[in-house]
Amino acid sequence: MTGHKQGPDPAPTEPKICEHCGESYNRKRFESKMEDIRHYKNRRYCSRVCADEAVKKRARDFYDAHKDEIRDKKKHYMKSLRHKDPERYRKIGRKAKAKERESLFEMYGHVCAVCGFSDKRALTLDHRKNNGSHERKEMGERGVYRRALAEYRPDEYQTLCMNCQFIKRIRIDG
Ligand SMILES: [Zn+2]
Ligand SMILES: [Zn+2]
Numbered sequence: 557m558t559g560h561k562q563g564p565d566p567a568p569t570e571p572k573i574c575e576h577c578g579e580s581y582n583r584k585r586f587e588s589k590m591e592d593i594r595h596y597k598n599r600r601y602c603s604r605v606c607a608d609e610a611v612k613k614r615a616r617d618f619y620d621a622h623k624d625e626i627r628d629k630k631k632h633y634m635k636s637l638r639h640k641d642p643e644r645y646r647k648i649g650r651k652a653k654a655k656e657r658e659s660l661f662e663m664y665g666h667v668c669a670v671c672g673f674s675d676k677r678a679l680t681l682d683h684r685k686n687n688g689s690h691e692r693k694e695m696g697e698r699g700v701y702r703r704a705l706a707e708y709r710p711d712e713y714q715t716l717c718m719n720c721q722f723i724k725r726i727r728i729d730g
Contacts, residue, residue, distance in 0.1 A: 569596060574601050574602035575606075576610040576613070577602060579602050584596070656701045656702075657676070660704060663704070665714070668715060668717035668719075668720050671717060673717035675717075680717070682715065682716035682724070683713065684713065
């Protein structure tokens with residue numbers, strides 16, 4: 557931020573270098589007076605914008621440097637919250653899961669792909685490649701939901717009712 561036309565300076569000061577953008581800057585001139593000299597001496601940035609950006613950058617840098625720590629802390633914090641009020645968090649979990657199920661059926665169909673059964677309480681996400689137990693073990697049930705939701709994979713997942721799921725399993729196992 558240079559190039560502002562300035563009249564004769566009543567209190568000449570050394571220019572400073574903005575700690576964010578590296579530009580040099582000087583004491584601000586207002587309508588009738590100059591920026592307070594102590595304010596100018598304490599100021600580290602050429603402008604409000606650079607000051608704001610510097611704050612954001614510090615937060616980003618801090619986060620990058622302490623990512624794992626912050627994640628751990630958050631995890632612990634969530635755990636302690638769950639511990640304090642398990643019923644509330646079970647409720648939140650149930651709600652989130654119900655919402656995911658709803659999105660799944662929107663993606664993979666609201667009825668059983670084999671028999672057309674449509675009562676959602678007995679509909680499930682079926683692994684067409686029969687690797688369901690493996691996937692669930694790898695990433696948990698919610699993880700499977702998230703994978704199925706992240707991308708439409710009709711060759712891998714379909715909606716089946718519990719009955720058809722059960723019959724399918726017997727066919728495979730027996
Ligand atoms: Zn600057
Ligand atoms: Zn069915």
